[in-house]
Amino acid sequence: MSIEVNGIAKRFGDFVALDDVSVAIPTGRLTALLGPSGGGKSTLLRIIAGLESADEGTVSIEGREATHLPPQKRNVGFVFQHYAAFKHMTVAKNIAFGLEIRTHGGLRPPWASQKRAERERIDQRVAELLELVHLSQFGHRLPSQLSGGQRQRMALARALAVEPNVLLLDEPFGALDAKVRKELRDWLRRLHDEMHVTTVFVTHDQEEALEVADEIVIINDGRVEQIGSPDDLYDAPANDFVMSFLGPVTELEGSLVRPHDVEVVPVSDGGPRGALQGTVERVTRIGFEVRLDVRPDAAAPVVQATMTRTQARALGLDEGERVWLRARVDRRPVASGGLLAVR
Numbered sequence: 001m002s003i004e005v006n007g008i009a010k011r012f013g014d015f016v017a018l019d020d021v022s023v024a025i026p027t028g029r030l031t032a033l034l035g036p037s038g039g040g041k042s043t044l045l046r047i048i049a050g051l052e053s054a055d056e057g058t059v060s061i062e063g064r065e066a067t068h069l070p071p072q073k074r075n076v077g078f079v080f081q082h083y084a085a086f087k088h089m090t091v092a093k094n095i096a097f098g099l100e101i102r103t104h105g106g107l108r109p110p111w112a113s114q115k116r117a118e119r120e121r122i123d124q125r126v127a128e129l130l131e132l133v134h135l136s137q138f139g140h141r142l143p144s145q146l147s148g149g150q151r152q153r154m155a156l157a158r159a160l161a162v163e164p165n166v167l168l169l170d171e172p173f174g175a176l177d178a179k180v181r182k183e184l185r186d187w188l189r190r191l192h193d194e195m196h197v198t199t200v201f202v203t204h205d206q207e208e209a210l211e212v213a214d215e216i217v218i219i220n221d222g223r224v225e226q227i228g229s230p231d232d233l234y235d236a237p238a239n240d241f242v243m244s245f246l247g248p249v250t251e252l253e254g255s256l257v258r259p260h261d262v263e264v265v266p267v268s269d270g271g272p273r274g275a276l277q278g279t280v281e282r283v284t285r286i287g288f289e290v291r292l293d294v295r296p297d298a299a300a301p302v303v304q305a306t307m308t309r310t311q312a313r314a315l316g317l318d319e320g321e322r323v324w325l326r327a328r329v330d331r332r333p334v335a336s337g338g339l340l341a342v343r
């Protein structure tokens with residue numbers, strides 16, 4: 001394991017931000033800390049980085065006890081949502097900064113020949129990093145002359161420059177628009193496949209986590225709800241919270257089910273007897289998908305079902321149509337009160 005967090009507790013005054021959190025993050029993987037706003041994701045990441053200290057518990061990085069180590073001794077790279085670049089330095093200089101500090105602590109080496117050799121080594125490394133983040137032609141620009149997405153890639157290059165054991169990213173694409181976010185997400189996955197640096201990133205975006213991460217840690221209200229691969233979590237959620245957080249859910253005969261797992265058959269077609277009967281109240285077309293709101297005859301909440309346009313057309317489904325409803329898969333009993341069901 002690359003990072004082991006054990007029994008971490010963190011309070012801000014009376015407020016419990018993290019409560020007995022234990023997580024083991026495997027080496028070389030891309031792990032997402034996912035959960036709703038205020039759940040404690042950033043606090044956990046900052047404790048791993050050493051930017052915040054825990055009230056209880058331990059952190060070890062690459063097998064080394066790190067609970068009381070300062071951030072600069074942990075060999076971690078860090079990227080925030082809003083990256084603070086040195087505005088007056090070029091992109092290349094920004095990336096070189098960490099390398100220069102590391103090699104000679106900011107002091108000039110005494111001999112001219114030494115200085116030249118070192119300069120060449122750093123320049124070469126910066127050129128490699130610029131290529132890695134696809135910014136080769138932008139090295140001479142100032143950060144203000146880059147787009148938001150390019151700036152975040154520069155931030156990643158800077159974090160990677162010192163060859164960290166672990167890369168920690170706090171909503172790295174959070175401030176960007178949806179299209180750029182999506183591009184950077186694909187790019188991060190490819191970059192990770194090339195580099196295999198153990199990476200932990202915070203996100204509140206389910207799709208981002210499901211698409212990019214090898215492992216997902218779901219954090220809510222200062223606690224870990226579940227840890228697993230995207231498939232594990234999606235197919236076998238540990239509880240209603242995880243199920244509802246990872247995708248849409250609807251209530252069908254007292255159980256939670258995903259709308260695309262609701263089978264809808266017109267009553268006129270015979271249909272699966274014994275299922276719930278209802279009337280299609282609304283048909284909404286969203287891109288290739290069709291969403292149906294069906295009001296059951298029995299006193300029960302409206303059921304949502306989704307299917308492709310082709311399926312909807314083949315079934316001839318329209319508003320006012322009488323239909324049978326049935327779940328295609330096992331369902332989860334609804335938590336008391338059914339608060340998580342879509343109504």
Ligand SMILES: Nc1ncnc2c1ncn2[C@@H]1O[C@H](COP(=O)(O)OP(=O)(O)OP(=O)(O)O)[C@@H](O)[C@H]1O
Pocket residue numbers: 012015017035036037038039040041042043044202204
């Ligand atoms: N320095 C602080 N002082 C007081 N409260 C804090 C401090 N830092 C965080 N908190 C509180 O701790 C809780 C967890 O915050 P944290 O930033 O870890 O959540 P998060 O899951 O990362 O949320 P978001 O997605 O909104 O960033 C929040 O309720 C926040 O208000």
